[in-house]
Amino acid sequence: MALSELVFHNSERRDRLCRLNQTFLEKMNNNFRATNKLSEVLNENFSCKFQPIAVDKDKTVKENCDIFLEAVKKIQVKIEEIDSRLKEKLEPSCYQEILAMKMPSTETLRKAQAVLEGIAGISLVVFGALKFLGPRLSLIVSPVLGVSACIGSLVLSVLGLGLELVFGAIEKSRLDDAIRKHEKVLEEFGPASDAYHDGIVYVTVKIEIMTSHT
Incomplete structure (x- = not known):
């Protein structure tokens, strides 16, 4: 293959890698923003x-994955x-009432306030929603660990990906390897991130609706 052809195809590969990197960054940013929203609720x-x-x-x-996972933990x-x-202090019926994501009865609220001093009724509704979200928090952990293991040493910015303008087969090999790793990462991390983000959005919107009617 002529040098001009290598340069052209490598340019296409760099564009492909930049798009994959941008997709990854968008997923990561969405995860961080969703986590911050959840932190605000708590x-x-x-x-x-x-x-x-x-x-x-x-x-x-x-390093970014570690920051995210620490916050989730x-x-x-x-x-x-x-x-x-x-769960330890309340009767099962009162506990289940809280998980129903609706305003608890006066009796359940009174008992819950004996466990969590000063807790408001709406906060129990919020807890029911957070408990519902729990499994989504666990499901994001493994994909993020997979990201960290696969491309953990790379700097997030495109300029930090080590894509120096090196002509020929050396650059082609580097680009192909980086593309393969990004595609592998996004195969699991992409859907998991969408589910994580959508789950938090669903719960926070539901909380806003419930609190607006109290």
Whole structure:
């Protein structure tokens, strides 16, 4: 193959990799924003102090994945902590009433307030929604770990992908390898991210609707 053909095809490969990288960045940004929204819900209703997280394009993929997973883990721990206290202290009927994602009866609220001091009725509704979301939080972990294992050493920005303008077979090999890794990552990470983001949006919208009617 002539040098001019290699340059042309490598240009196409770089464009392909840039598009894949952009798709990956969009999924990552959506995950971070959704996580921040969830943190806000917990901060407002359960006096948590979760700090917002942001994608840092100057950091590696692994470093960003670690930031995301740490935030998700803290949220999971808090939800599990609240759940354990309610499940342990309340009668099964009261506990199930809270999970129904509707305003609890006066009696259930009174009993819940004995477990979680000062808890508002609407916060119990919010907890029911968060409990419903729980499995979605767990399902994102494995795909993110897969991302970290596959392309963790790469810097997020396109300029950090090591795509120096090296002509010929060396660049072609690098580009093909990077494209293959990105396609492999997005095969699982893409749908998992969509499900994670959509699940949080569904729950937060439902919470907004429920709270507007109280």
